[in-house]
Amino acid sequence: MRVLITGHCGYIGPVMIRLFHQAGHEVVGYDTGYFRDQIEDASKDCHPDREIAGDIRNIDEAAFRGIDAVVHLAALSNDPMGDIVAAKTDDINTGGTGRCGAMAKKAGVRRFVMASSCSLYGASGASAGALDESAPFAPVSAYARSKVDGEAALQALADKDFEPVLLRNATAYGVSARTRLDLVLNNLMAYGYTTGVIRVLSDGTPCRPMVHIEDISRAALCAAQAPVGGLKHTVFNVGGRNCNYTVREIAEIAAAALPGCRIEITGETGGDPRSYKVDFTRALTELPGFDPQWNLEKGAAELLAWLKLHKPDADDLLGERYIRLKRIQTLRSSGRIDADFRWTDHG
Numbered sequence: 001m002r003v004l005i006t007g008h009c010g011y012i013g014p015v016m017i018r019l020f021h022q023a024g025h026e027v028v029g030y031d032t033g034y035f036r037d038q039i040e041d042a043s044k045d046c047h048p049d050r051e052i053a054g055d056i057r058n059i060d061e062a063a064f065r066g067i068d069a070v071v072h073l074a075a076l077s078n079d080p081m082g083d084i085v086a087a088k089t090d091d092i093n094t095g096g097t098g099r100c101g102a103m104a105k106k107a108g109v110r111r112f113v114m115a116s117s118c119s120l121y122g123a124s125g126a127s128a129g130a131l132d133e134s135a136p137f138a139p140v141s142a143y144a145r146s147k148v149d150g151e152a153a154l155q156a157l158a159d160k161d162f163e164p165v166l167l168r169n170a171t172a173y174g175v176s177a178r179t180r181l182d183l184v185l186n187n188l189m190a191y192g193y194t195t196g197v198i199r200v201l202s203d204g205t206p207c208r209p210m211v212h213i214e215d216i217s218r219a220a221l222c223a224a225q226a227p228v229g230g231l232k233h234t235v236f237n238v239g240g241r242n243c244n245y246t247v248r249e250i251a252e253i254a255a256a257a258l259p260g261c262r263i264e265i266t267g268e269t270g271g272d273p274r275s276y277k278v279d280f281t282r283a284l285t286e287l288p289g290f291d292p293q294w295n296l297e298k299g300a301a302e303l304l305a306w307l308k309l310h311k312p313d314a315d316d317l318l319g320e321r322y323i324r325l326k327r328i329q330t331l332r333s334s335g336r337i338d339a340d341f342r343w344t345d346h347g
């Protein structure tokens with residue numbers, strides 16, 4: 001298959017490209033490149049076979065000609081970014097997703113896999129039990145709302161010839177050629193390693209489902225390969241087995257991987273309104289070939305090896321190299337991208 005991955009120059013992209021290559025597929029990447037040069041230790045199989053530099057808000061049909069399946073990752077991709085630039089999040093994540101879907105359909109692509117997010121269950125509350133795909137949405141951020149609206153934009157295009165699959169990924173962790181420290185496990189591990197203290201600013205009670213980026217990529221591969229018309233459902237929560245944790249439990253797993261490190265639950269930000277447990281039965285039983293390989297302990301060990309190799313210092317923990325919001329802010333303040341988040345110095 002020839003697969004087009006949008007947003008391939010981000011955190012998940014290099015791991016996903018490697019998995020698609022290992023499965024024998026050709027990969028075309030399409031990305032505007034906010035993080036393109038922030039790549040480290042990338043083996044050849046982490047790079048696409050062909051790359052298009054472009055903004056999904058302007059993507060046209062030509063990009064999708066000859067493509068068998070699309071995996072759509074391109075987005076402003078987390079809550080802090082979404083909150084600071086809510087209008088752009090809507091523009092890129094909702095508008096851009098709708099445009100990608102419409103252009104792909106026009107070009108005759110039949111399978112379109114969207115990286116959605118469990119954050120659309122946001123404020124459901126852990127007492128509601130584990131939520132399956134029919135649970136009501138309760139988004140608490142511009143980012144989560146953009147995923148609700150992006151899903152709807154694709155569903156509106158669905159017919160017998162164009163079948164979007166919506167993958168509601170849990171909170172990601174893991175090492176990539178663009179490892180990020182703005183995700184809960186990665187962040188707690190990095191602080192613990194660098195300062196000896198794992199500080200949890202909330203009261204530790206919010207619940208989060210967790211998934212490794214390789215298992216996110218695995219689910220996307222299974223969905224891309226599934227024959228059109230052959231799936232009973234096209235919306236899946238994507239996580240590992242037994243992967244619902246409280247933030248306190250995540251901190252305890254990080255601390256267990258970092259001998260001598262202590263946990264401080266400061267509670268200074270109080271309870272976090274984002275708290276939910278998710279049921280992953282459908283993906284585990286119905287998504288053909290999906291077999292998650294990671295758990296949080298294994299992920300913590302992988303991150304420790306990465307930390308020992310890269311030795312981030314205290315500045316790195318807050319800086320643009322590993323924190324996506326900081327990178328976007330730097331691109332804005334230096335004038336390299338304009339208020340519309342378009343490049344001023346190249347196309």
Ligand SMILES: NC(=O)c1ccc[n+]([C@@H]2O[C@H](COP(=O)([O-])OP(=O)(O)OC[C@H]3O[C@@H](n4cnc5c(N)ncnc54)[C@H](O)[C@@H]3O)[C@@H](O)[C@H]2O)c1
Pocket residue numbers: 006007008009010011012013030031032033034035036054055056057072073074075076077078092096115116117118168169170171172173183324
């Ligand atoms: N990381 C997570 O915890 C997580 C969890 C659930 C879902 N997801 C989703 O998975 C996808 C990938 O996540 P990630 O962590 O790799 O994100 P990322 O921010 O690291 O990468 C996103 C990529 O999209 C590109 N992009 C942004 N706006 C664009 C535009 N207008 N045109 C073209 N490219 C554009 C960026 O340059 C970047 O390379 C996102 O849609 C995200 O919402 C991520």
